[in-house]
Amino acid sequence: MFHRLWFCLCLCRLVGVFGDERKFVKMGNSVTINSGLTEIINDDHIQWTFYNASIANINKQINSMTVFDDVLDGRFRDRLKLDNQTGSLTITDFRMKHGGRYNLQSNNMNNTFIILVYDDISMKEGDSVTLNSDLTEIMDGDRIQWVFFNTYIAEINVTANSMEVYDDVLDGRFRDRLKLDKQTGSLTITNTTTEHAGVYLVLINRMGIYFFLAVCDEISVMEGDSVTLNSDLTETDKIEWRFGTGIDKIAEVTNSMTVYYDALGGRFRDRLKLDNQTGSLTITNITTKHAGRYLLLIIGSKFESVKMFRISVYDSVHCCGPTEAVIRLVLSALVGVATVILLVYDIRSRRAEQHQAHIHTSET
Secondary structure, eight states, rough: EEEEEHTTOOOTTTTOOSEEEEEHHHHHOOEEESSSOOOOOOOOEEEEEETTEEEEEEEEETTTEEEEESSSSGTTTTEEEEEEOOOEEEEEEEOOGOOOEEEEETTTEEOOEEEEEEEEOOOOOOOOOOEESOOOOOOOOOEEEEETTTTEEEEEEEEOOOOOOOOTTTTGGGTTEEETTTTTTEEEEOOOGGGGEEEEEEEEETTTEEEEEOOOOEEETTTTEEEEEEOSSOOSSSSEEEEEETTTTEESSSSEEEEOHHHHTTTTTTTTOTTTOOOOOOOOOOGHHHGGEEEEEEEEESSSSEEEEEEEEEETOOOOOOHHHHHHHHHHHHHHHHHHHHHHOOOOOOOOHHHHHHHHHOOO
């Protein structure tokens, strides 16, 4: 039944089931789980566990700091770093097998963190896209389930010796498009359309990976300007806007509209505006700290999808927008042509002068 717990955590609903802190990390990136301490005092004993396995501890009384690389078949080997001042834990090169429940326990603290791993993939209509399971080989007893939002679309059950794709779900939108790799369990979607954009989840025993599959719009904005990210909706039941590699929620529309000004240390304070009908998001007075990847999660009663936007912010002094870049290129070309003309004219003038001087010399 553990996979049901993971299903409840599925990002398509993005609702906290428990009071634990949640953090999202992109596949292959590093993540730091902050202890919340500014300094470890003399009698502190800090212990980090992954599920029930101890993976790191600091004992200030005996002045020891240890990471346990070899636990859990060595899945954390050469990946753990402890901050000797705060006790915060960093996991590098984060993979599916590192996703799950981390616990921090000290003399006067007991905190739990749920760390979820994801990947994002850009697509064009007609592409074939492979969602990698992060396995090199399926083992005996493995059960691999693929979920699109809240619907199961494919499954491998080694114990039952079965491999199934569910072509007819969701009005047949995946019909003749799904292929399972029988060695790794990876899923390929062929001949994609926009209706295949969305949140995918692979569940493998006690582990899971989320995939955001979407067409990505590239947008360039001058610093200080405003930009609107269009939802392309006429109305919506529920949407969420998320930002950055941590997939932090910055705005949502449910029964009401909410913007989270305090997210990311107040980075978006007084800068976000939501359209109350379409859910489109406007960012005003944009700066370079607002550059990055934005995700729009559309979770309606009749339609569920994902849109992706990548915003770059340029400085009017050091950079220029696309139109200005073309103008500068044309001007540079004109200056180059003018320089060549002047050089040719100068050479010809010099030759003419030399020729006249030669004639004059000959006559005398």
